[in-house]
Amino acid sequence: MATQEQCRIAIDTLLDRLxxxxxxxxxxxxxxxTIGVTVLDLDTSWVGDLKNGEVVGVHIDPEHTKPQIRLVCNSDDLIALTDGDLSxxxxxxxxQIRLDASLRDLLRLRNLA
Incomplete structure (x- = not known):
């Protein structure tokens, strides 16, 4: 199981790619x-705001509010995803991972790839 710090670094890597x-x-x-990542095995969520194409204000969310776009996974899968070891x-x-978002948001994200 990865640590919160390792997961935060992985999230920063995803944000750099974006x-x-x-x-x-x-x-x-x-x-x-609103966007976020929930790491199930650490019982930790990070949330932030996507504004004008930029992600701002990423922080740990102790209340686990549900953002409009959310990646849900275990810590090791998050690390493997950002390291390129997991498709x-x-x-x-x-x-292994779940992406909670509206169909329209999913299609928009897909168009960025």
């Missing part, structure tokens, strides 16, 4: 939303 997508494309394709599509198809 930041590498063209800024105009992000603003055009990503509406303002998102395979992990999602097998239930």
């Amino acid at each position: 930041a590498n997508v063209d800024a105009d494309l992000r603003r055009k394709r990503l509406p303002d939303r 998102f599509s395979h992990a999602w198809a097998t239930g």
Whole structure:
């Protein structure tokens, strides 16, 4: 099981990857939303706001509020995902990770890849 610090580093890695997508494309394709990651085995959630294509205010959410877009997984799967050792599509198809979002948001996220 990974630590909270390792998971925060993994989340920062995901945010860096998002930041590498063209800024105009992000603003055009990503509406303002609350986003988050819930790590089940650590019973920890991080949330932030997606505004104008940028993620701001990421922090631990002790109340586990449900953001509009949320990745749910175990700590080791989060680390493997960001290290490239776990394919998102395979992990999602097998239930290792879950992405909770509206269909429209899922399609918008997919268009960024």
